Amino acid sequence: MSFTSLQFAIFVPIVFLAYYVYPQRTWQISVLVASSIYFYASDNVQLLPVLAVAVLATYVAIRLAAQGNFAGAALGIAVNLALLGFFKYKFLFVDPKQWAAGGDPLLSYLMLLPLPIGISFFVFHNISAIADYFKLEDRRELSGLLELNLYILFFPQLVAGPITRARSFFPQIETKKIADVQLMQVTKLLILGYFMKLFVANNLNEFTIWMSPETMGRLGGGDRILMIFLYSAQIYADFFGYSTIALGLALLFGYRLPVNFRLPYLSSSFSEFWTRWHISLSTWLRNYLYIPLGGNRGAPWQTYVNLLIVMGLGGLWHGASVNYLCWGLVHGVLLAIERAMGMNQPAAKVSFRIIYIVFRTAVVFVAVSFAWLLFRFVHFEDMIRYVSGMSNLSLSCFSSEIYLGAVLCALPVVLQHLLQGKFRNSKIQPFLYGGMLALAIFARGPDTTFIYFRF
Amino acid sequence: LTLRAEIDPTLLTIEPEPSPGRFLILMLATLVVLAAAWAVAAPRFAALHYAPARLTSPEANLGALVKYAAAKDRNVAWVGSSLTAVLSERYFTIPGSYNLGMSGGSPVTALKILQRLEPLPKVAIVEIDVLELPVDHTLADRPWEYFSQPIVAIFANFYDPLYLIPAAIYYRPEKIRSQAQARRKALLEEPSYYRGLSASERAEAHRLEAWQANLPLEESNATEINQIKTYLQARGVKVYFINLPFPPEIQRLPFSTVPQSLVSKSAHFDCDVCIDLTRLLPMDEMGWSDGRHMNERSSVMVIDAMEKLIRGQTSLR
Numbered sequence: 001m002s003f004t005s006l007q008f009a010i011f012v013p014i015v016f017l018a019y020y021v022y023p024q025r026t027w028q029i030s031v032l033v034a035s036s037i038y039f040y041a042s043d044n045v046q047l048l049p050v051l052a053v054a055v056l057a058t059y060v061a062i063r064l065a066a067q068g069n070f071a072g073a074a075l076g077i078a079v080n081l082a083l084l085g086f087f088k089y090k091f092l093f094v095d096p097k098q099w100a101a102g103g104d105p106l107l108s109y110l111m112l113l114p115l116p117i118g119i120s121f122f123v124f125h126n127i128s129a130i131a132d133y134f135k136l137e138d139r140r141e142l143s144g145l146l147e148l149n150l151y152i153l154f155f156p157q158l159v160a161g162p163i164t165r166a167r168s169f170f171p172q173i174e175t176k177k178i179a180d181v182q183l184m185q186v187t188k189l190l191i192l193g194y195f196m197k198l199f200v201a202n203n204l205n206e207f208t209i210w211m212s213p214e215t216m217g218r219l220g221g222g223d224r225i226l227m228i229f230l231y232s233a234q235i236y237a238d239f240f241g242y243s244t245i246a247l248g249l250a251l252l253f254g255y256r257l258p259v260n261f262r263l264p265y266l267s268s269s270f271s272e273f274w275t276r277w278h279i280s281l282s283t284w285l286r287n288y289l290y291i292p293l294g295g296n297r298g299a300p301w302q303t304y305v306n307l308l309i310v311m312g313l314g315g316l317w318h319g320a321s322v323n324y325l326c327w328g329l330v331h332g333v334l335l336a337i338e339r340a341m342g343m344n345q346p347a348a349k350v351s352f353r354i355i356y357i358v359f360r361t362a363v364v365f366v367a368v369s370f371a372w373l374l375f376r377f378v379h380f381e382d383m384i385r386y387v388s389g390m391s392n393l394s395l396s397c398f399s400s401e402i403y404l405g406a407v408l409c410a411l412p413v414v415l416q417h418l419l420q421g422k423f424r425n426s427k428i429q430p431f432l433y434g435g436m437l438a439l440a441i442f443a444r445g446p447d448t449t450f451i452y453f454r455f
Numbered sequence: 456l457t458l459r460a461e462i463d464p465t466l467l468t469i470e471p472e473p474s475p476g477r478f479l480i481l482m483l484a485t486l487v488v489l490a491a492a493w494a495v496a497a498p499r500f501a502a503l504h505y506a507p508a509r510l511t512s513p514e515a516n517l518g519a520l521v522k523y524a525a526a527k528d529r530n531v532a533w534v535g536s537s538l539t540a541v542l543s544e545r546y547f548t549i550p551g552s553y554n555l556g557m558s559g560g561s562p563v564t565a566l567k568i569l570q571r572l573e574p575l576p577k578v579a580i581v582e583i584d585v586l587e588l589p590v591d592h593t594l595a596d597r598p599w600e601y602f603s604q605p606i607v608a609i610f611a612n613f614y615d616p617l618y619l620i621p622a623a624i625y626y627r628p629e630k631i632r633s634q635a636q637a638r639r640k641a642l643l644e645e646p647s648y649y650r651g652l653s654a655s656e657r658a659e660a661h662r663l664e665a666w667q668a669n670l671p672l673e674e675s676n677a678t679e680i681n682q683i684k685t686y687l688q689a690r691g692v693k694v695y696f697i698n699l700p701f702p703p704e705i706q707r708l709p710f711s712t713v714p715q716s717l718v719s720k721s722a723h724f725d726c727d728v729c730i731d732l733t734r735l736l737p738m739d740e741m742g743w744s745d746g747r748h749m750n751e752r753s754s755v756m757v758i759d760a761m762e763k764l765i766r767g768q769t770s771l772r
Contacts, residue, residue: 434484
């Protein structure tokens with residue numbers, strides 16, 4: 001069930017009413033868990049057992065972890081990683097046709113099950129729960145199976161995050177009253193999220209869909225460069241839109257989730273970019289991978305290796321494909337070079353500081369945008385074909401009004417970054433949100449799946 | 456570490472709510488005012504005939520069909536695949552000309568709709584280069600008849616308000632008509648710049664060498680096209696079949712020759728309706744934006760050739 005479907009528009013009010021009709025902790029958790037299971041099963045009923053295995057393994061592991069049992073915690077993490085590895089990365093090593101042909105029926109069935117939506121996200125949730133409980137000082141805080149289910153399955157964050165740390169989520173599990181609902185903030189978050197997805201991302205997809213092996217032949221060099229920046233805006237609007245809707249939905253039920261984006265294209269360094277883009281993932285990787293690996297506490301070369309490992313694995317987390325690995329490694333290399341040159345710190349003592357920062361911001365934006373090509377094209381030869389066609393700068397593919405349409409679609413992303421929340425407390429806010437709602441309803445682009453759903 | 460006292464700075468910050476009621480009322484009022492403004496402005500600026508098409512296939516196809524279904528002045532309907540879709544409507548000079556080229560789709564989809572809608576066009580030009588794609592029933596089975604109702608036509612314009620601003624700038628009917636005709640004239644007078652195959656055309660030709668016909672589907676489509684043609688002719692519609700030109704390397708491939716032979720073998724075939732464009736066009740001046748789709752100048756040349764033919768052979772309403 002997608003956030004943009006009619007089914008979901010009916011589902012949420014029903015859950016909302018059931019949730020607040022009886023303000024009692026266990027009832028409310030049960031309503032959210034049951035509705036989250038329904039939410040997931042509506043598209044993936046055959047994959048519910050996978051989710052059940054993950055939850056149960058995590059539950060057993062956190063009971064053991066909370067007793068300081070390292071082996072139990074490690075086993076729980078291993079089971080979760082095994083699930084992720086089996087479903088996401090098995091076809092890196094085996095041929096699916098071979099399993100479709102015959103062999104053991106159960107194994108064939110398992111091998112041919114589709115990738116569970118959101119597996120990358122809920123596996124990271126589970127690992128966070130186990131790791132945080134392992135460090136727990138007060139054993140009385142240990143939550144029950146129902147609470148753990150809520151943490152893992154909570155439908156606003158189930159399929160594409162934000163990845164919430166257990167230590168940030170569990171303290172919020174308490175009785176919620178309808179009078180405490182932050183109605184205006186929820187409304188704003190939902191409108192902003194749907195606007196970014198339906199108007200910006202879906203309309204931009206109309207243009208960037210031409211960045212495909214079949215259609216790129218029609219694009220001139222200028223078109224190709226323009227498409228890269230449009231894709232940058234699209235992928236941001238798509239994921240920012242999803243994350244903002246998730247924040248609004250969670251707040252509707254009284255939960256605060258982590259903010260996933262803080263105007264990432266304003267970053268003047270690559271390290272800053274990763275504190276502004278997909279913050280919940282980068283925070284997770286930092287806390288549960290980079291720091292345990294040694295972080296930047298060792299020699300410089302060890303830090304660089306750690307960066308490459310973390311970013312490479314972060315890339316692979318997005319998909320079982322070499323292009324994602326390379327995308328992560330490219331960012332790892334950029335981070336390492338930047339650190340080696342001492343440019344990961346803010347520019348403080350430079351003349352013409354503003355010009356210098358603008359220049360650095362532009363460099364980071366262009367590099368990040370071009371790196372998205374590795375995200376867009378699964379095969380290197382397609383990406384090389386795309387880049388090699390940039391030798392001329394002609395805008396030859398479409399008529400001028402189409403380009404104007406493209407700019408109009410991307411404009412909200414540009415304005416959001418440039419204005420930096422200047423209208424946050426302005427009196428024109430109701431009109432802005434009314435306009436965004438109107439555009440989201442009447443000018444929405446053709447329906448497309450959220451890009452991060454496939455991870 | 457304690458789970459109870461944890462404060463995470465990355466969590467969403469709760470903002471104070473001064474007056475949610477006033478905010479919501481003003482926001483909804485804005486929504487209503489904008490919706491009403493669109494309802495009034497869209498038919499004026501994004502006038503049906505001149506509204507720019509969307510880029511991707513489903514929306515472009517839907518838009519083209521909405522325009523046609525809402526129109527009253529149907530004189531010429533161009534039906535076909537994406538090869539036809541690139542023939543920009545702004546270069547048509549015969550009033551009431553509509554392009555129903557279905558990008559990524561079968562010409563049968565548009566023909567099925569065309570035969571249901573009254574009044575029928577005076578002339579139907581059917582491009583038969585692409586028969587390998589199935590009918591899109593989600594499009595063909597829509598209740599297109601209702602789009603001729605004024606109230607539905609207004610809401611049909613809501614389909615694409617994103618382009619209201621470009622439309623307001625570029626598509627004032629009186630302005631666009633003169634601009635387009637000037638450009639059309641300039642394009643036709645332009646000297647040929649096509650010099651052999653481009654790299655993209657060669658790549659496309661190479662790719663299409665591996666193309667294999669889906670004969671049952673193509674035969675079925677050819678038969679259906681002929682049946683609809685017979686019906687349209689019986690209702691007084693002048694029907695032309697055309698094969699839009701491909702680059703020489705592609706022209707001789709099965710991708711091009713199979714559909715032609717299928718249509719000519721089908722029942723009810725009438726040689727008179729097939730127009731050999733290669734005899735009407737200076738083939739050595741044709742060009743393509745990729746291996747298959749004609750460039751702007753060639754598109755104008757095809758439109759010009761067909762419109763001359765129609766004007767010579769058909770009296771238009």
